[in-house]
Amino acid sequence: AQTVTQSQPEMSVQEAETVTLSCTYDTSESDYYLFWYKQPPSRQMILVIRQEAYKQQNATENRFSVNFQKAAKSFSLKISDSQLGDAAMYFCAFVTNAGKSTFGDGTTLTVKP
Amino acid sequence: DTGVSQNPRHKITKRGQNVTFRCDPISEHNRLYWYRQTLGQGPEFLTYFQNEAQLEKSRLLSDRFSAERPKGSFSTLEIQRTEQGDSAMYLCASRAPLSYNEQFFGPGTRLTVL
Numbered sequence: 530a531q532t533v534t535q536s537q538p539e540m541s542v543q544e545a546e547t548v549t550l551s552c553t554y555d556t557s558e559s560d561y562y563l564f565w566y567k568q569p570p571s572r573q574m575i576l577v578i579r580q581e582a583y584k585q586q587n588a589t590e591n592r593f594s595v596n597f598q599k600a601a602k603s604f605s606l607k608i609s610d611s612q613l614g615d616a617a618m619y620f621c622a623f624v625t626n627a628g629k630s631t632f633g634d635g636t637t638l639t640v641k642p
Numbered sequence: 643d644t645g646v647s648q649n650p651r652h653k654i655t656k657r658g659q660n661v662t663f664r665c666d667p668i669s670e671h672n673r674l675y676w677y678r679q680t681l682g683q684g685p686e687f688l689t690y691f692q693n694e695a696q697l698e699k700s701r702l703l704s705d706r707f708s709a710e711r712p713k714g715s716f717s718t719l720e721i722q723r724t725e726q727g728d729s730a731m732y733l734c735a736s737r738a739p740l741s742y743n744e745q746f747f748g749p750g751t752r753l754t755v756l
Contacts, residue, residue, distance in 0.1 A: 562742065576746075579743075581742065624743045627698070628690065630675070632685050
């Protein structure tokens with residue numbers, strides 16, 4: 530069984546600054562995917578960024594990038610130039626090839642103007 | 643087709659009643675997943691389908707819970723004899739074939755058991 534740990538229940542960042550959200554996981558599998566999802570208040574979950582475990586290169590999507598350390602089983606999310614619209618709950622998810630997902634308990638991100 | 647839809651969005655019921663939720667995935671998505679999310683926690687996997695076949699069920703899915711996807715399109719999740727502990731957000735997600743496991747989530751059905 531997989532476990533996902535997000536050790537920061539809450540984080541805050543000043544608008545236009547950079548923030549990093551932490552995620553660690555535990556698995557015995559070698560082939561899997563890692564995702565970061567964003568869940569705004571009372572709104573549905575949307576994908577932020579995806580990383581395939583077999584790829585060494587860290588994924589990047591515009592202002593969002595990850596630091597994937599497979600040996601350390603670490604998968605952090607960096608948000609650059611933070612915007613007010615980035616305020617949400619962020620979930621890290623471990624996903625098997627079958628698509629079964631294990632989520633962390635989330636990090637609530639507050640963006641201060 | 644604009645995304646995964648779920649109905650109803652909210653359901654309030656009395657303990658002991660049965661409830662049924664519906665999920666309509668994105669067209670052509672062959673995999674459909676159900677999750678349960680309680681306040682302050684991440685979603686927990688319940689079950690998933692590939693077309694009409696239910697391939698895996700979590701041990702969280704007690705015998706009071708049943709899910710179906712009869713024609714490989716929409717799915718229903720039924721909870722019998724609801725308990726207060728069943729109060730949660732029930733999320734549905736779907737995935738396209740040959741995708742990088744990207745799941746598209748619906749808005750969820752919030753269940754409150756009184």
